[in-house]
Amino acid sequence: MNKINSKIPEGPLAEKWTNYKNHQKLVNPANKRRLDIIVVGTGLAGASAAASLGELGFNVLNFCIQDSPRRAHSIAAQGGINAAKNYPNDGDSVYRLFYDTIKGGDYRAREANVYRLAEVSNSIIDQCVAQGVPFAREYGGLLDNRSFGGAQVSRTFYARGQTGQQLLLGAYSALSRAVHRKQVKLYTRYEMVDLVIIDGRARGIIARNLVTGKLERFAAHAVVIATGGYGNTFFLSTNAMTSNGSAAWQCYKRGAYFANPCMAQIHPTCIPVHGEFQSKLTLMSESLRNDGRIWVPKKLEDAQAIREGKLKPTDIREEDRDYYLERRYPAFGNLVPRDVASRAAKERCDAGYGVGNTGLAVYLDFADAIHRLGRDVVEARYGNLFQMYEKIVDDNPYETPMMIYPAIHYTMGGIWVDYELMTSIPGLFAIGEANFSDHGANRLGASALMQGLADGYFVLPYTIQNYLADQINVPRFKTDAPEFDTVEKEINDRIDRLMSIRGKHSVDHIHKELGHVMWDFVGMGRDAEGLRTAIEKLKEVKKDFWTNLRIPGNKETLNVELEKALRLADFIEIGELMAHDALDREESCGGHFRLEHQTPEGEALRHDDQFSYVSCWEYRGEDQDPVMYKEPLNYEFVVRQQRNYKS
Amino acid sequence: MDKDINIKVKVWRQNGPKDKGHFETYPLENISQGSSFLEMLDILNEQLINEGKEPVVFDHDCREGICGMCSLYINGHPHGPDQGITTCQLHMRRFNDGDTITVEPWRSAGFPIIKDLMVDRTAFDKIMQAGGYVSVNTGGVPDANAIPIPRHDAEMAMDAAACIGCGACVAACKNGSAMLFVSAKVSQLALLPQGRVERKQRAKAMVAKMDELGFGNCTNTGACEVECPKNISITNIARLNREFLKAKFAD
Numbered sequence: 001m002n003k004i005n006s007k008i009p010e011g012p013l014a015e016k017w018t019n020y021k022n023h024q025k026l027v028n029p030a031n032k033r034r035l036d037i038i039v040v041g042t043g044l045a046g047a048s049a050a051a052s053l054g055e056l057g058f059n060v061l062n063f064c065i066q067d068s069p070r071r072a073h074s075i076a077a078q079g080g081i082n083a084a085k086n087y088p089n090d091g092d093s094v095y096r097l098f099y100d101t102i103k104g105g106d107y108r109a110r111e112a113n114v115y116r117l118a119e120v121s122n123s124i125i126d127q128c129v130a131q132g133v134p135f136a137r138e139y140g141g142l143l144d145n146r147s148f149g150g151a152q153v154s155r156t157f158y159a160r161g162q163t164g165q166q167l168l169l170g171a172y173s174a175l176s177r178a179v180h181r182k183q184v185k186l187y188t189r190y191e192m193v194d195l196v197i198i199d200g201r202a203r204g205i206i207a208r209n210l211v212t213g214k215l216e217r218f219a220a221h222a223v224v225i226a227t228g229g230y231g232n233t234f235f236l237s238t239n240a241m242t243s244n245g246s247a248a249w250q251c252y253k254r255g256a257y258f259a260n261p262c263m264a265q266i267h268p269t270c271i272p273v274h275g276e277f278q279s280k281l282t283l284m285s286e287s288l289r290n291d292g293r294i295w296v297p298k299k300l301e302d303a304q305a306i307r308e309g310k311l312k313p314t315d316i317r318e319e320d321r322d323y324y325l326e327r328r329y330p331a332f333g334n335l336v337p338r339d340v341a342s343r344a345a346k347e348r349c350d351a352g353y354g355v356g357n358t359g360l361a362v363y364l365d366f367a368d369a370i371h372r373l374g375r376d377v378v379e380a381r382y383g384n385l386f387q388m389y390e391k392i393v394d395d396n397p398y399e400t401p402m403m404i405y406p407a408i409h410y411t412m413g414g415i416w417v418d419y420e421l422m423t424s425i426p427g428l429f430a431i432g433e434a435n436f437s438d439h440g441a442n443r444l445g446a447s448a449l450m451q452g453l454a455d456g457y458f459v460l461p462y463t464i465q466n467y468l469a470d471q472i473n474v475p476r477f478k479t480d481a482p483e484f485d486t487v488e489k490e491i492n493d494r495i496d497r498l499m500s501i502r503g504k505h506s507v508d509h510i511h512k513e514l515g516h517v518m519w520d521f522v523g524m525g526r527d528a529e530g531l532r533t534a535i536e537k538l539k540e541v542k543k544d545f546w547t548n549l550r551i552p553g554n555k556e557t558l559n560v561e562l563e564k565a566l567r568l569a570d571f572i573e574i575g576e577l578m579a580h581d582a583l584d585r586e587e588s589c590g591g592h593f594r595l596e597h598q599t600p601e602g603e604a605l606r607h608d609d610q611f612s613y614v615s616c617w618e619y620r621g622e623d624q625d626p627v628m629y630k631e632p633l634n635y636e637f638v639v640r641q642q643r644n645y646k647s
Numbered sequence: 648m649d650k651d652i653n654i655k656v657k658v659w660r661q662n663g664p665k666d667k668g669h670f671e672t673y674p675l676e677n678i679s680q681g682s683s684f685l686e687m688l689d690i691l692n693e694q695l696i697n698e699g700k701e702p703v704v705f706d707h708d709c710r711e712g713i714c715g716m717c718s719l720y721i722n723g724h725p726h727g728p729d730q731g732i733t734t735c736q737l738h739m740r741r742f743n744d745g746d747t748i749t750v751e752p753w754r755s756a757g758f759p760i761i762k763d764l765m766v767d768r769t770a771f772d773k774i775m776q777a778g779g780y781v782s783v784n785t786g787g788v789p790d791a792n793a794i795p796i797p798r799h800d801a802e803m804a805m806d807a808a809a810c811i812g813c814g815a816c817v818a819a820c821k822n823g824s825a826m827l828f829v830s831a832k833v834s835q836l837a838l839l840p841q842g843r844v845e846r847k848q849r850a851k852a853m854v855a856k857m858d859e860l861g862f863g864n865c866t867n868t869g870a871c872e873v874e875c876p877k878n879i880s881i882t883n884i885a886r887l888n889r890e891f892l893k894a895k896f897a898d
Contacts, residue, residue: 066716068771132835142792142795143792159805166805180777241708279686394738558765
């Protein structure tokens with residue numbers, strides 16, 4: 001019997017969510033007060049969920065790794081949020097948003113989940129406007145839209161280049177109100193370090209107070225993980241410094257399946273790497289591709305001269321420039337999806353046409369846009385991004401083209417969840433980037449904000465009740481249960497083991513080693529040989545970590561190096577699982593590109609007959625290989641095709 | 648062109664809120680001017696760890712100028728000598744070979760020091776919880792286009808909403824006032840029809856909480872505006888004063 005039950009409701013695609021809501025179990029107001037819910041994370045998903053659940057009357061405990069919920073990394077999302085409002089009257093609909101998302105994800109997402117996402121997208125925009133989110137508006141006072149990759153309509157709502165910030169501050173303000181009304185209790189500078197399971201159900205967490213270094217216990221009737229993705233496995237990524245995969249990994253080690261770990265998104269427009277001490281990569285919003293044109297020199301000798309500093313990009317004549325996205329994908333041009341744009345950049349650079357002193361960069365040029373629209377319009381649209389670029393690179397993008405290169409940005413894979421967003425552990429839910437559910441093998445731009453808020457505002461507050469309705473007679477848990485003792489002892493032992501290594505390398509030193517292995521072998525282009533090499537090399541990194549790590553200071557105090565070490569121990573294991581999953585998936589789809597599986601034109605070649613499934617990995621213990629179950633993806637409503645952005 | 652420089656960093660070290668604290672000076676060699684300021688501190692910490700010493704604790708997260716987590720008084724200026732950016736966006740090309748760079752935490756009664764350069768800014772969350780929101784529950788709201796908002800108003804609201812809550816305004820103010828922070832939120836919501844319903848209650852509640860938490864008064868010095876990494880204007884403070892007075896007179 002298949003162990004995976006995704007609990008997709010019966011019925012036609014457009015009626016599934018309505019049918020579900022009509023028949024699900026609910027919890028009455030008096031009982032809600034008696035039920036505790038832990039929400040870990042305060043990004044778009046976590047904050048919106050905590051606020052919404054609190055408003056409903058549940059007793060919510062909300063944890064945040066930073067000093068304030070407002071700092072969660074959702075805040076850094078720049079470009080916008082998709083919704084099927086069709087305000088521009090350009091042919092959009094719920095179905096079309098659904099279809100674009102399914103196609104963009106290279107047919108590796110669940111139809112029912114994605115349809116629901118498209119269905120609730122409009123409510124998100126309404127909710128945010130009601131909260132006072134200052135979206136961009138037309139002169140008539142109505143909301144403005146722009147285009148993003150993988151779509152032929154303008155459905156992206158935005159607040160300058162700071163949409164994530166404004167949406168997060170909206171959710172944060174709702175959360176602040178819930179805290180004021182004592183519906184949510186907030187724990188800042190706390191990091192979840194393990195999950196506590198009692199009688200097969202998630203019943204609490206152990207969190208480390210990052211200021212005192214003490215481990216603390218928290219019990220609840222349900223636990224919600226909203227801790228984002230694991231892109232920092234690569235060391236250099238666009239994620240924030242504390243973004244980590246540890247909460248998800250703890251859940252995996254306690255029995256939750258981890259789905260599609262190999263599916264990581266590489267964003268095409270990031271500022272290129274400059275040096276060995278670089279700490280992170282900075283994203284330049286996808287919205288820039290609305291007006292910027294991407295090119296490299298047509299002639300190898302020009303590219304070489306640019307790399308050597310003998311020529312400037314402005315010296316290259318128009319007919320000697322290769323606008324390779326426009327050339328290869330005439331229908332979508334510079335607005336092809338991220339995976340396609342990233343691979344195309346790598347292809348040109350690998351062929352020797354890359355620019356910048358490393359040869360690992362391409363141009364994003366605004367000269368045409370400035371000529372067509374005027375500098376003022378370009379400044380109004382992208383001013384803050386141009387300023388950000390100039391500060392980092394010391395070049396003026398109004399005068400010389402930006403240089404960009406792909407970087408790790410988002411992880412589509414994550415904790416496996418069913419239609420109700422519940423993991424394979426009863427009572428444990430995962431929302432936002434932390435779960436795997438909606439983006440398949442590639443996420444479209446402006447869809448992460450949509451999914452985070454959809455899960456938190458409009459999906460989880462319904463589906464969690466279907467679980468909690470059975471829990472109304474379960475009394476509040478005490479944290480002196482033996483299950484808490486056992487888990488806390490395990491963490492304490494782990495921390496002691498880390499502190500006692502007393503080696504010679506800092507956490508960052510080893511994290512960089514991990515990053516190099518991941519980028520070189522589990523990055524944009526993967527093949528079987530490289531992945532096997534990665535698995536071997538990761539064993540060495542793991543050994544280096546557990547024998548050569550040095551953590552100064554003590555454990556029961558504020559100790560940033562210890563925090564980082566705990567996260568890195570998990571990143572190394574996540575990297576291993578990513579490599580295993582990538583090796584298993586002998587096809588190319590979305591962000592997962594196996595060099596052995598491409599069309600003659602170099603496009604991703606799926607094998608629907610063999611790989612139309614979600615890979616769900618189950619942990620079997622320290623020295624044992626994980627087991628993989630397959631959740632078949634049966635497409636009932638959409639005909640799968642080779643993704644075509646050419647015509 | 649960026650080159651490598653040798654510098655000294657004079658850093659405030661304080662082992663907890665009750666410790667007296669002191670400066671320590673560390674030499675750093677061959678720092679690329681292309682590095683960010685925080686990458687320079689990473690290099691310092693790597694050096695300290697290799698010497699078996701405790702690294703310098705400082706807040707940071709997104710490293711792209713938007714989360715508001717990074718702080719630091721650098722050579723006497725919050726977020727360093729450049730205007731309109733956060734510490735994480737500051738690059739070493741702003742400094743010269745041989746410079747001694749002084750790095751201190753935010754110093755304000757409202758933000759007690761946790762360790763070294765890390766301070767406690769939960770007071771800002773408390774002010775927000777007092778009224779920095781529109782009281783709407785999830786669901787049951789009108790269509791997003793039901794209420795047209797003049798573009799100019801939406802843009803002014805966005806100017807105010809750009810505040811990242813870093814606390815530089817408080818740190819820069821000789822009175823330790825949080826008026827720029829509070830006024831940015833009050834302005835954003837007072838400029839939008841959705842926020843106007845509760846404008847009186849909001850202005851009073853947020854100001855009361857700010858006073859209660861020990862932040863000082865505004866004497867129109869303007870240092871906050873100059874040092875704000877997001878260029879939040881003090882016209883917001885004028886608007887807050889109007890909102891507050893109108894609310895008080897209405898009582």
